[in-house]
Amino acid sequence: MGQPRGRGAPDQESGSMKPKVLVTRKVFPEVLERLGAHFELEVNDTERPWTADELLARVQDKAGIYLTPTNRVDAAVLDAGPGLKVVANMAVGFNNIDVAACTARGVLCTNTPDVLTETTADFGFALLLAAARRLTESERFLRAGQWRNWSFDMMMGREVHGSTLAILGMGRIGQAIARRGAWGFGMQVIYHNRSRLPADTEAALKATHVSKEALLRQADHLMIVLPYSAETHHAVGAAELALMKRSATLTNIARGGVVDDAALAGALRERRIAAAALDVFEGEPQVHPALLDLPNAVLTPHIASATVQTRRAMAQLAADNLIAGLGCGPQAGRPPTPLNPQVLAQGG
Numbered sequence: 453m454g455q456p457r458g459r460g461a462p463d464q465e466s467g468s469m470k471p472k473v474l475v476t477r478k479v480f481p482e483v484l485e486r487l488g489a490h491f492e493l494e495v496n497d498t499e500r501p502w503t504a505d506e507l508l509a510r511v512q513d514k515a516g517i518y519l520t521p522t523n524r525v526d527a528a529v530l531d532a533g534p535g536l537k538v539v540a541n542m543a544v545g546f547n548n549i550d551v552a553a554c555t556a557r558g559v560l561c562t563n564t565p566d567v568l569t570e571t572t573a574d575f576g577f578a579l580l581l582a583a584a585r586r587l588t589e590s591e592r593f594l595r596a597g598q599w600r601n602w603s604f605d606m607m608m609g610r611e612v613h614g615s616t617l618a619i620l621g622m623g624r625i626g627q628a629i630a631r632r633g634a635w636g637f638g639m640q641v642i643y644h645n646r647s648r649l650p651a652d653t654e655a656a657l658k659a660t661h662v663s664k665e666a667l668l669r670q671a672d673h674l675m676i677v678l679p680y681s682a683e684t685h686h687a688v689g690a691a692e693l694a695l696m697k698r699s700a701t702l703t704n705i706a707r708g709g710v711v712d713d714a715a716l717a718g719a720l721r722e723r724r725i726a727a728a729a730l731d732v733f734e735g736e737p738q739v740h741p742a743l744l745d746l747p748n749a750v751l752t753p754h755i756a757s758a759t760v761q762t763r764r765a766m767a768q769l770a771a772d773n774l775i776a777g778l779g780c781g782p783q784a785g786r787p788p789t790p791l792n793p794q795v796l797a798q799g800g
């Protein structure tokens with residue numbers, strides 16, 4: 453365990469009383485203004501993310517990073533930034549941070565839970581509906597001038613209401629999806645999660661816990677909401693896809709890498725499952741080329757939380773965390789959503 457890094461101390465070397473903070477991508481001007489009241493900011497105001505090397509070069513004299521999912525903070529970044537005290541991620545997912553390495557060095561990490569739950573669940577449902585009802589495929593067909601006549605089997609999709617919604621991962625977003633399925637669409641909700649929900653929560657969600665194999669076999673619509681980690685890498689690959697019904701759909705709003713995209717493309721091409729909707733991809737913004745030509749794949753660029761209200765709320769919460777984490781503002785020392793609160797307890 454490394455020494456805790458004191459938070460909130462002025463930067464003596466540069467003479468500035470304001471701690472220096474890196475902002476890895478542009479965010480709302482009012483958020484930058486808020487941050488600027490407390491910190492000396494270095495903002496990436498280009499249209500592209502900084503490379504890993506650019507981040508390393510810029511972190512050396514910084515006390516905090518306002519981090520977006522486009523950049524990763526790992527041991528190399530922590531080594532390059534010996535004065536780093538807080539890494540505030542503007543995302544709920546934090547697979548772009550090596551939290552263990554941060555904790556070992558006394559660096560506080562934060563994320564943005566709760567504020568995006570309902571919005572992300574809305575989008576998950578939009579994707580599920582789009583895949584099941586062939587929405588984007590139908591639109592492309594119409595725009596291409598291919599709609600010449602009515603026919604009984606034109607763009608027939610799969611039923612959503614009354615079908616079985618299978619949720620892999622049952623955190624906040626999984627539960628918000630379950631509510632929509634059970635209460636909005638009269639679906640039977642089954643789920644698989646490492647830890648089972650309390651009985652009263654299951655009853656409120658009308659959700660039944662099943663094994664992963666049963667989940668895959670019974671799914672009419674599989675919704676993937678698992679956080680990414682070494683354990684969940686390719687949690688759905690060729691073997692799992694082979695268990696699914698040919699009529700089933702798969703939606704991934706979790707993280708690229710939880711699904712084996714190459715295996716999924718194969719299953720979609722051979723119609724071993726009916727359709728998929730993906731908002732996240734392995735190695736994004738690159739998309740596996742085999743997915744791009746498939747009519748039964750709905751593809752969106754990681755926008756599940758992208759509404760004006762939610763992105764503002766995420767941006768402000770990340771700012772709250774950074775400001776409080778660096779010992780400033782009314783919540784000094786009490787960041788609202790720490791990932792490694794033990795670092796605070798160390799008295800940094």
Ligand code: DGY
Pocket residue numbers: 521542543544545546568754757
């Ligand atoms: C999150 O918050 O983890 C989202 O995926 C980022 O937009």
